[in-house]
Amino acid sequence: MFLLSRFAAYLQSQARNALLDVLSSGPIPQHIAFVMDGNRRYARRHQKEIKEGHSDGFVTLQRMLEICLRLGVRCVTVFAFAIPNFKRSAKEVDDLMQLAEEKLLELCQHGQLLDTHGVRLNVLGKTELLPLYVQAAVRKAEDLTRHNDRAVLNICMPYTSSDEITTAIQSAVQDALASGAESYGEITEKHIEAHLMTSKVSSPPLDILIRTSGVKRLSDYLLWQCCEDTQIHFTSTYWPEFGLWDFVPVILDYQRKMWVQAKA
Template sequence: MFSLFHQCVSWVRQKAQNALLAVLAAGPIPKHIAFVMDGNRRYARMNKKIVQQGHSDGFLALRRMLEVCLRLGVQCVSAYAFSIENFKREPAEVDALMNLAEEKLLELCQHGDLLDEYGVRLHIIGRKELLPESVQAVARKAEEMTQHNDRAILNLCMPYTSRDEMTTAVESTVRKALDSDDYSSAEITEKDIDAQMMTSLAKSPPLDILIRTSGVRRLSDFLLWQCCENTQLQFTSTYWPDFGLLEFVPVILDFQRKVWYQQVTARKLL
């Protein structure tokens, strides 16, 4: 009897979610959303779990939110999975995160899984050479397995910092200019550097929304170049493993209100 009741509740919840997503999808939808997935460790302490379980629950939240974004028609999702600075954490936690990354990358790319279902191409963005060899191998395999997908993009930023990305982009731009036939007259522009950013090389559209969970109100060296004046910054006190559709809806509504306001203002100026 309890099992039947649970099934009914799940069915009703799923129907309600489908209806809500359909309503949201009728309005303007951002092309690119980024997540700073913060609060896994505090979530674990609050729920009396080990830190590793907090990170594992965080990966489940990423999968959950990725599917919500894909069902809405978002073209690109970027997730801050591991900062270069995170290598300074306790070795046991770093090792656990690397093992978890290896495990979840394989799961993401299983035949018929979420990425294939929605036609998502996976990019691992960052200094991949800093990862353990086993994680590098599965990262390459994951990217290769999804390279034929062309409907959406998932950027997993690991290990990554924005300063490193910008430094690398400038170096690549200068090297490209020096390799040109007439480098003495070459002029390096903002557009040239932008073209060498890791997200640009991954064919990502401009960043529309950046969401950070856990109540911390800073960017922590994530997508600083991409956070242009049109990027909507959203901060929520919810820990990342608990972040879901109910927390996401106000973010999308804020985006839609902004787009509609801009459209109305533009008409008035005509």
């Protein structure tokens, strides 16, 4: 039975790799963002503790990141924790913070996914709101991957797009004043965009945004980055259950639209 199970897993892996090879022969998005929604509802449906739902969600993040890297996606950005999430129960927030510390350090261990694929990890948001032990894990994870240059993983926590845009505008104004600009009228969209958190870590333009769990809203996430060229997909699958077969139609839809544009 054990050998059969191992053989089945091998065949499944080979089939997955063959499918990814076929997909990678077409146009591949360079920046994909995920709203990893549905962890709590998934946990309730499976009679699990909320913490287990978030932990299972991290396994999905690893799985999807590996798939994206295998395809040649250069940047993945995920919404891990919103600033308003601090209003949740103290136990859930504490569990999430402990999980964040554990998984940030786990991701960056030698020989793990980020190290193997040369991925630089960035934590974007108001990190000063995080507990000190999580801030320490953030600094360590970013330092350990600082010299990786083949791909980028942005983890947004604690984050809201409104805070990001507000901070970018403030920084643009401060730069304009420091340079002797006579009026705020000299500040353009390009100045603001240059101060966005994603721009500061050299993230490419956002090609695709995917939100799981059936909720159809952006929830204050990457609002500036979701320009007219960004393709937005909503899926009813809870994040911990999201996988390759949920992802393939999104990539095929992107490729179809790129081919249509190329022929136009």
